[in-house]
Amino acid sequence: MDPSDPVRRNEHGGVYVDEEELRAAFDFFDVGKKGTITPADLKSRLSIFYKNLPAREYKFLISEPEFTYKTLHKLLVNNELTNFDPVKEAFKVYDPQDTGFVDVEILKNIFSSLGFGDIGEDDLQVLIETADVDGDGKISLEDFRNMISFNKQKEQQIQEMHQSLSQVGSSSQ
Secondary structure, eight states, X not given: OOTTOOSOBXXXXXXXXOHXXXXXXXXXXXXXXXXXXXXXXXXXXXXXTOTTOOHHHHHHHTOSSSBOHHHXXXXXXXXXXXXXXXXXXXXXXXXXXXXXXXXXXXXXXXXIIIIIOOOOHHHHHHHXXXXXXXXXSSOBHHHHHHHHHHHHHHHHHHHHHHHHHHHHHHHOO
């Protein structure tokens, strides 16, 4: 792995796609939990982040009549996206003016649009302090990248703890 490249790469030099992340992404877009994603499902979710994306783009992205998890897997797992940084692209949603920092109003709107309700100033401050690794009072791309990496590590630790506890519970019976 190239230490100057913050993106984990697959064997083709493209973006590495983790199976759990892929499943979580599919489930997020499968609004009706039907096992397929439609352009309407995509619009329902992406319009939270991309307000002005034309309808033809949703249809282009979901061009197959039965867009299943298997379709998404086949499309992304062996990709050759060598000049693509998914975290940087995601960060752009939160920094549409390209200031280098998350726009707190955008953050509030996204949380609200995702159904988490309105975020008060105290909660917003906690979010910023939690993500702000360098302590400058703002969330930069590097802070954002660290936050995502930290969350993955915590999820893995929780899974390992659950596995250990279930093994202990089954051996004591």
